Amino acid sequence: xxxxxxTTAIAALLSVNVFAADGGKKNDGGTNxxxxxxxxxxxxxxxxxxxxxxxxxxTQKATFxxxxxxxTAFYNLNGEYLGLTQRVxxxxxxxxxxxxxxxDYAGYDINxxxxxxxxxxxxxxxxxxxxxxxxxxxxxxxxxxxxQQANLEFFQQVK
Numbered sequence: 001x002x003x004x005x006x007t008t009a010i011a012a013l014l015s016v017n018v019f020a021a022d023g024g025k026k027n028d029g030g031t032n033x034x035x036x037x038x039x040x041x042x043x044x045x046x047x048x049x050x051x052x053x054x055x056x057x058x059t060q061k062a063t064f065x066x067x068x069x070x071x072t073a074f075y076n077l078n079g080e081y082l083g084l085t086q087r088v089x090x091x092x093x094x095x096x097x098x099x100x101x102x103x104d105y106a107g108y109d110i111n112x113x114x115x116x117x118x119x120x121x122x123x124x125x126x127x128x129x130x131x132x133x134x135x136x137x138x139x140x141x142x143x144x145x146x147x148q149q150a151n152l153e154f155f156q157q158v159k
Contacts, residue, residue, distance in 0.1 A: 033060055036079025044081065045073065076122075083118040093131060094150040101133065101144070101152060108135035108142070134158065 033053045037060045041048070048064040055061075059082070060075040074082040090110045093101070101110075111134040118126045131146040132155060141159035144152055 034075070034077070034079040037062075037075040037081075038079075040075065040079060040081050041073060045071075080122055081119050082122060083116055085114050085116050088113050088115050088131075090133075093133065093146060097146050097150045097152050101135070104152065105135050105142070105144070108137045108140075110134070111136045111141070 032055055041051075041062050045062075045064060045066060047066050048062075049066070051062055051064040053060065053062050058077070060077065060079070062073045062075075064071060064073070069086060071084055071086040073084050076082055090098075090113050092113060092115065101108075113134075114132045116130045116132060118128055118130070120126060120128050127148045129148055133144050133146065135142050135144060136159075140157070143155040143158055145155040146152055
């Protein structure tokens, strides 16, 4: 019985050493995704289909489908869940903000709307839910942010 226990303990220690040697990363289709992110994703999005991972110098992201809806989950490099995005219809924009967009960005068309649901446990200074609206005209493309209070903020120039 002691031999079985010792063999199991040694195997576990070797597994931990191998895990630590590669920084806790798993090679997934050419990207190095942390085991923490993979495990968290598997727990949080058990019904996910068509999962594709991308790792950048700042984040790890999983693009996937749940119930026919395409979503993207973001994790920091430590594997902590940052938030989730998905495309939504422009009808999701509050009427007050839609009026402000029409006024401030006259001549621009709404290209797409993405809702971002942040993990406020990681960063309490961020809105739990924000909308990002891509606006285009013939010459320019801008991204604006709609806060939880339905305020409109310029986010970045795209083109």
